[in-house]
Amino acid sequence: MRINYLIPTKNESESITHLIESIRKVSEDNNYLYDIFLVDDSDDDTIEKATKLNAHIIRGLGQGLGASMLKGFGSCLKIPADFILTLDSDGQVDVSEIPIFVNTALEQKADVVISSRFLRPDLIKYRYPFINLIGNRVLVLILRLATGFSFTDSHGGLRLMRPETLRNLSLIGKHTYVQETLIHFVRSGYQIIELPSQWLPREHSDSRVIASIPKYIRRTLPGLLYLMHFHYLLYSITILSLIFNISSLYLAGLLTVIATFIHNKRNQAISIDSFETDLK
Structure with missing residues (x-):
C-alpha cells in the first residue's frame, strides 16, 4: 500500500514539523509506503523545516489554491501510488483518522473518501465561528444543487482519492478548488463516501480563513453558479x-x-x- 500525501502550505512554520512527523508515524505504524509533498507559497521557513524531514517541495504559483493544487497533483501522479491523500496544514486535522479512510476505501471500493465535520455534533473541538458555519451551509447547498449528492461539509480537511480520479481534472476558478473537485467527482461517476472527522483547535496562530469568509464567498460564488x-x-x-x-x-x-x-x-x-x- 502506497500513499502520496499532498499538503498545501503558506507560512505554516510552526505546525509543519509536527504534522509531517505525525503522518510518518501513522504511515509506518500501518505499514504504508509513502511520499509527502508540499505545494508551498510561504515566505517563512516552512520549506526549510519540511526539507529536513525529506518532504518533496513543489513551488506554489501564487495564483490561488486551485492552481497550486493542480500543480501538486501533477507531481503526485508522477510517482505511482494506490491513493493520493490531501490534508490541511494547520494542525486541525486528526491524522490518526487516516487508516479509517484507507480501510473504508478498500473495503467499500470507494474512489473518493472525504471528511465531514458535521456528520456528528461532537466533531468540532472548539467554538466554531458562526460566520464560518453560515458560509459552509451556503456552499453545501450549492454543492447539493450542482451534484444531487448529499454533502454535509464543503471544506473537510481530509480527502483520500484514487489517482485515476484526478487525471482529467480541470478547474475554471482560482478559488473554487475545493468545490470544483467535488463536482468533478460526482459528474464523473466516481463513488464518494463521506466520513465523520474531528476538527481540532488550531494551536499555532489564528486561522487565516475566519476573517475572510465573506470575501471567499464573493470569490467563489460566480464560478460555482457558472458550473451550475x-x-x-x-x-x-x-x-x-x-x-x-x-x-x-x-x-x-x-x-x-x-x-x-x-x-x-x-x-x-x-x-x-x-x-x-x-x-x-
Whole structure:
C-alpha cells in the first residue's frame, strides 16, 4: 500500500514539523509506503523545516489554491501510488483518522473518501465561528444543487482519492478548488463516501480563513453558479424582460451576462497538464 500525501502550505512554520512527523508515524505504524509533498507559497521557513524531514517541495504559483493544487497533483501522479491523500496544514486535522479512510476505501471500493465535520455534533473541538458555519451551509447547498449528492461539509480537511480520479481534472476558478473537485467527482461517476472527522483547535496562530469568509464567498460564488449553468437561466430572464419590457429584470440579467463574461475571461480552464513539475 502506497500513499502520496499532498499538503498545501503558506507560512505554516510552526505546525509543519509536527504534522509531517505525525503522518510518518501513522504511515509506518500501518505499514504504508509513502511520499509527502508540499505545494508551498510561504515566505517563512516552512520549506526549510519540511526539507529536513525529506518532504518533496513543489513551488506554489501564487495564483490561488486551485492552481497550486493542480500543480501538486501533477507531481503526485508522477510517482505511482494506490491513493493520493490531501490534508490541511494547520494542525486541525486528526491524522490518526487516516487508516479509517484507507480501510473504508478498500473495503467499500470507494474512489473518493472525504471528511465531514458535521456528520456528528461532537466533531468540532472548539467554538466554531458562526460566520464560518453560515458560509459552509451556503456552499453545501450549492454543492447539493450542482451534484444531487448529499454533502454535509464543503471544506473537510481530509480527502483520500484514487489517482485515476484526478487525471482529467480541470478547474475554471482560482478559488473554487475545493468545490470544483467535488463536482468533478460526482459528474464523473466516481463513488464518494463521506466520513465523520474531528476538527481540532488550531494551536499555532489564528486561522487565516475566519476573517475572510465573506470575501471567499464573493470569490467563489460566480464560478460555482457558472458550473451550475445558472447563468443560462438569467440569460433567458434577460431575453424575456426585453420582450415584455421589464426593466428591472433586464438590468439584473444584463449584469449577470457581464459578470459571466468577466469571469470567463479571468478564469480560463486549467488542467494538471498545464504545469511543468519542479519536484524537489
